[in-house]
Amino acid sequence: MIKDLQGILSRSAKSAKKSVIRELLKLTQRPEIISFAGGLPAPESFPLDILSDLSTEVLKKDGVAACQYSTTEGDNGLRKALIEKYRRDEGLELAMENIIITTSSQQALDFLGRVFIDPGDAVICGLPTYLGGLQAFNAYGAQMHGVKLDEQGMRPDHLKAKLEELKKAGRKPKFIYTIPDFQNPAGITMPESRRKEILAVAHEYDVLVVEDSPYRELRFEGKNPKMIYQLDGTEQVLVLGTFSKIFVPGFRIGWIVGNKDILDKFVTVKQSADLCTSSFVQKIAALYLSQGHFEKNLQRVIAMYREKRDAMLEALEKYMPKGVSWTHPEGGLFLFVSLPEGMDAEKLFPKAIEKNVAYVLGSVFHCDGSGRNTMRLNFSFASKEKNAEGIRRLAEVIKEEMGTK
Numbered sequence: 001m002i003k004d005l006q007g008i009l010s011r012s013a014k015s016a017k018k019s020v021i022r023e024l025l026k027l028t029q030r031p032e033i034i035s036f037a038g039g040l041p042a043p044e045s046f047p048l049d050i051l052s053d054l055s056t057e058v059l060k061k062d063g064v065a066a067c068q069y070s071t072t073e074g075d076n077g078l079r080k081a082l083i084e085k086y087r088r089d090e091g092l093e094l095a096m097e098n099i100i101i102t103t104s105s106q107q108a109l110d111f112l113g114r115v116f117i118d119p120g121d122a123v124i125c126g127l128p129t130y131l132g133g134l135q136a137f138n139a140y141g142a143q144m145h146g147v148k149l150d151e152q153g154m155r156p157d158h159l160k161a162k163l164e165e166l167k168k169a170g171r172k173p174k175f176i177y178t179i180p181d182f183q184n185p186a187g188i189t190m191p192e193s194r195r196k197e198i199l200a201v202a203h204e205y206d207v208l209v210v211e212d213s214p215y216r217e218l219r220f221e222g223k224n225p226k227m228i229y230q231l232d233g234t235e236q237v238l239v240l241g242t243f244s245k246i247f248v249p250g251f252r253i254g255w256i257v258g259n260k261d262i263l264d265k266f267v268t269v270k271q272s273a274d275l276c277t278s279s280f281v282q283k284i285a286a287l288y289l290s291q292g293h294f295e296k297n298l299q300r301v302i303a304m305y306r307e308k309r310d311a312m313l314e315a316l317e318k319y320m321p322k323g324v325s326w327t328h329p330e331g332g333l334f335l336f337v338s339l340p341e342g343m344d345a346e347k348l349f350p351k352a353i354e355k356n357v358a359y360v361l362g363s364v365f366h367c368d369g370s371g372r373n374t375m376r377l378n379f380s381f382a383s384k385e386k387n388a389e390g391i392r393r394l395a396e397v398i399k400e401e402m403g404t405k
């Protein structure tokens with residue numbers, strides 16, 4: 001082994017921290033622990049039998065192409081199937097040049113860094129926001145500027161104040177990173193009016209908007225507001241999509257929708273990153289969409305997650321002491337709990353593990369280190385019964401800490 005590993009590391013590798021979530025997940029893999037910490041889809045949501053049939057069908061009918069490299073932009077059959085899905089679900093008319101396939105959304109987040117961020121560049125994100133986004137942008141030396149959320153998502157007045165402050169300092173952020181549908185970690189959805197307000201500010205300051213939306217299809221009730229991309233209509237928005245939460249994360253298939261000239265830049269960086277996303281899984285996914293399996297399985301998954309969310313919400317209502325509040329997501333995988341001001345979710349964590357329940361510290365989703373009294377709970381992975389029992393245990397820990405037990 002080389003003696004001076006530190007000496008040859010890049011600045012980015014030296015400063016990169018291991019994902020707190022991954023490290024916590026290791027701790028929570030003991031079978032007796034009910035873990036609300038991950039962001040995993042339910043194992044029973046995976047359509048294994050269908051995938052087995054489709055794999056055989058792809059190999060029999062299109063085997064050579066499935067085993068060959070595909071184009072960097074992605075398999076045409078899959079891009080067409082996704083365009084059809086956007087037409088059907090969103091009334092959105094996309095051309096082939098407006099969509100490329102990525103090796104899941106995390107790759108798209110990394111590419112945002114490669115395409116737009118030089119060290120020290122400003123990027124706007126929510127307070128809180130997805131940790132994997134923060135990590136991807138930080139790896140390129142981004143200076144993250146957080147904008148608080150309220151119950152409707154990112155606050156436009158705070159966004160405007162932040163952009164004005166940056167402008168006065170002679171700076172312009174590279175993009176605004178938003179997760180408008182069932183936000184990770186807060187579970188909040190931006191109504192259409194809020195989306196329009198955010199867009200108006202973005203237009204005023206000429207800043208690109210990134211609409212990262214892995215959870216949009218997982219709506220348990222009500223109707224989706226229009227996508228920010230659609231409300232914009234000027235291609236100042238990039239949409240990140242992924243099959244990870246609505247189909248299978250193991251396929252590692254995502255996509256970017258946006259302006260052709262911007263997507264061309266992404267294709268160039270993808271060439272040097274991985275040449276192409278797996279042809280085989282793209283072809284299976286294309287059949288999964290075009291043969292109607294996607295919609296059928298999605299309805300099954302939505303029904304399953306709705307019950308799991310309800311079980312968690314009911315238990316929160318039943319067991320949590322006064323002073324603890326939580327969000328009421330209409331879909332997605334997560335809800336966000338706020339403990340009384342001054343209480344520290346990190347200090348509580350070992351006590352929760354002792355009681356065999358785990359969560360993610362809310363502070364890791366805050367680029368400014370705030371949110372110490374918050375935690376993210378995932379309701380999709382554990383069973384309904386475990387969701388209820390886990391919340392009962394968590395409430396005990398919190399009550400003990402508050403001295404109300």
Ligand SMILES: Cc1ncc(COP(=O)(O)O)c(C=O)c1O
Nearest residue numbers: 039104105106130184242244254
């Ligand atoms: C908001 C958000 N973006 C992107 C991702 C990455 O998803 P994947 O790389 O599996 O597509 C996640 C995963 O949890 C997420 O919550």
